[in-house]
Amino acid sequence: QVQLVESGGGVVQPGGSLRLSCVASGFTFSNYGMNWVRQAPGKGLEWVAYIRHDGGSKYYADSVKGRFTISRDNSKNTLYVQMNSPRPEDTAVYYCAKSMYAYNWFDPWGQGTLVTVSS
Amino acid sequence: QSVLTQPPSVSGAPGQRVTISCTGSSSNIGAGYDVHWYQHLPGTAPKLLIYGNNNRPSGVPDRFSGSKSGTSASLAITGLQAEDEADYYCQSYDSSRYVVFGGGTKLTVL
Numbered sequence: 713q714v715q716l717v718e719s720g721g722g723v724v725q726p727g728g729s730l731r732l733s734c735v736a737s738g739f740t741f742s743n744y745g746m747n748w749v750r751q752a753p754g755k756g757l758e759w760v761a762y763i764r765h766d767g768g769s770k771y772y773a774d775s776v777k778g779r780f781t782i783s784r785d786n787s788k789n790t791l792y793v794q795m796n797s798p799r800p801e802d803t804a805v806y807y808c809a810k811s812m813y814a815y816n817w818f819d820p821w822g823q824g825t826l827v828t829v830s831s
Numbered sequence: 832q833s834v835l836t837q838p839p840s841v842s843g844a845p846g847q848r849v850t851i852s853c854t855g856s857s858s859n860i861g862a863g864y865d866v867h868w869y870q871h872l873p874g875t876a877p878k879l880l881i882y883g884n885n886n887r888p889s890g891v892p893d894r895f896s897g898s899k900s901g902t903s904a905s906l907a908i909t910g911l912q913a914e915d916e917a918d919y920y921c922q923s924y925d926s927s928r929y930v931v932f933g934g935g936t937k938l939t940v941l
Binding site: 807 | 864869871875883920922923924928929930931933934
C-alpha cells in the first residue's frame with residue numbers, strides 16, 4: 713500500500729542544522745509532487761514546502777524561506793528537507809505528504825517526526 | 832492568524848448533524864481554487880476526508896460531505912458518532928501564499 717515514513721527528527725540547537733527524510737513506497741514516486749507540513753505544539757497544521765515531481769519547481773512558506781531547502785532523490789524514492797538556522801518556533805512534528813500539484817489534496821501523509829529546537 | 836478561518840470548536844450529540852465552516856478570500860477560495868478537508872487525531876497522520884470541494888475518497892463514510900460557495904466552504908457531518916471526535920482542517924491554494932490551511936476546528940461529541 714502507499715506509505716510515507718519520515719525520519720531524522722530530534723533535538724537541534726538554534727542556528728544549527730538538521731535534515732529530515734521521507735521514504736515513499738507503494739506508488740511511482742517520480743510521478744508526484746511532495747510536501748512538508750508541520751504542526752507546532754498546541755497549534756494547527758502549517759504547510760512548509762512543496763517540490764514538483766521532477767524537482768523543477770519548489771515553493772516555500774514565508775516562515776521558512778531562505779532557511780529550509782526541500783529536495784528529492786527519485787532514484788531512492790526519498791524526499792528531504794534541510795533545516796538551516798532553525799529557530800525555537802520551528803519546533804513541531806513534521807509530516808511529509810503526497811500531492812500531484814501544490815493546489816491538489818494531500819494523500820497520504822506520513823506519521824510525522826518531531827523536531828525540537830532548543831539549546 | 833490563518834489565511835482560512837475556521838471556528839475553533841464545534842460540538843454535537845451522537846446522531847446529530849454538525850457543520851464546520853471555512854472562510855477565505857478572493858485570492859484563494861474565491862479565486863476558484865478547490866477546498867480539501869482533513870481529519871486529524873492526535874499522534875496520528877492526518878487523513879483526507881474530502882477532496883475537490885465535495886468528493887469523498889474510497890472508505891470515507893457518506894456521513895461526511897463538503898460544499899463550496901463564493902469565498903467559503905463547509906464540511907457537514909451527519910449521524911455524529913463518538914469516533915468522529917477529532918480536529919478538522921480545510922486546505923486550499925492561495926495565489927500569493929501557495930498552500931494554505933485553516934486554523935483547525937476541534938469537534939467534540941457530547
